[in-house]
Amino acid sequence: xxxxxxxxSTPSIAATFRxxxxxxxxxxxxxxxxxxxxxxxxxxxxMLEIVSSGWPTLVGRVFRVSAVATNDVTLEGCDTTSTxxxxxxxxxxxxxxxxxxSDLQQINELGVEGGVQQFExxxxxxxxxxxxxxxxxxxxxxxxxxxxxxxxxxxTQIRAAAAALANRPVRxxxxxxxxxxxxxxxxxxxxxxxxxxxxxxxxxxxxxxxNRFTEYST
Numbered sequence: 001x002x003x004x005x006x007x008x009s010t011p012s013i014a015a016t017f018r019x020x021x022x023x024x025x026x027x028x029x030x031x032x033x034x035x036x037x038x039x040x041x042x043x044x045x046x047m048l049e050i051v052s053s054g055w056p057t058l059v060g061r062v063f064r065v066s067a068v069a070t071n072d073v074t075l076e077g078c079d080t081t082s083t084x085x086x087x088x089x090x091x092x093x094x095x096x097x098x099x100x101x102s103d104l105q106q107i108n109e110l111g112v113e114g115g116v117q118q119f120e121x122x123x124x125x126x127x128x129x130x131x132x133x134x135x136x137x138x139x140x141x142x143x144x145x146x147x148x149x150x151x152x153x154x155x156t157q158i159r160a161a162a163a164a165l166a167n168r169p170v171r172x173x174x175x176x177x178x179x180x181x182x183x184x185x186x187x188x189x190x191x192x193x194x195x196x197x198x199x200x201x202x203x204x205x206x207x208x209x210x211n212r213f214t215e216y217s218t
Contacts (some may be wrong), residue, residue: 002030006068008175011110011144012101013157013187014168018042019096020051026058026091028053030052032078032097044068046097048075049169049184053093060210062169062182065097077174077214098169106147108202112213114140115212142170142185148193148201158205179216185209 021040025034025043036042046065050058063075078088119132149155165186172181184208193201 002038004174006110009110011104011107012069012171013104013154013161014047014049014098014100014171015102015157015168016099017096017196018046018140019106020094021096023050023053023091023093025089026053026080028080028083028086029077029087030073030081031066032080032091033072034075036073036095038071040071040073042068042073042097042098047169047179047182048073048095048097049167051096052092054090055080055093057085057211058091059093060167060184061214062098062171062184062213063214064179064216077216084122089124098171101171102157104144104146104154104205106149107144107151108147109143109145111143112140113143114138114209117210125185127134132193140183140185140212142207142209144205156187158187162189170207178218181213181215182210183207183211183213 018041020090021042022037022046023034024037027036042048044065044067048065051064053059061078063078065073066076067074080091083101116138118135118137120135121130121132123130167184168187170184170185171179174180188206190204194205195201
């Protein structure tokens with residue numbers, strides 16, 4: 001049984017991007033293939049954010065590029081086999097690839113909450129027993145409690161992301177460098193540091209995810 005230790009993990013915020021590219025088509029498959037406009041610049045290993053798509057459940061996801069054949073880009077782990085969820089020929093949109101990342105430092109605690117399935121309750125008059133049926137899932141929130149050293153390089157990206165209140169990718173690598181979690185969300189941070197006697201100045205960085213994480217094990 002393998003155990004993945006959280007210690008040694010490195011969260012990162014996307015710092016720079018390639019230009020937003022048109023996605024003229026995307027296939028149905030276990031690893032969808034997106035056709036991008038010419039001169040997209042995407043290479044194997046890039047993390048590609050789905051900015052817009054005719055398939056709403058893809059918007060706000062991030063996938064690793066596993067192959068590039070001219071303008072056809074394979075998105076590892078992008079399972080679009082269900083034509084009920086992903087109607088064939090309707091997934092076109094826009095994407096952007098992360099060019100560089102900025103690693104967060106001095107993290108004391110990290111947390112992930114949400115993504116819980118919600119249910120509604122119903123009842124028919126001919127049955128005394130109520131029933132439940134699935135409705136939506138709660139949004140996913142990520143938090144990092146960090147020492148408040150605003151001179152560290154990553155704070156430039158955090159402040160810019162918080163000022164824009166626009167989606168920006170997040171990546172969490174384990175101690176071996178595997179990108180265990182990649183996603184995108186709106187970044188904010190506490191307006192003032194937390195102060196405690198004999199303690200250090202601390203801030204909380206929060207990310208409201210736009211969609212669920214994509215997870216990789218290699």
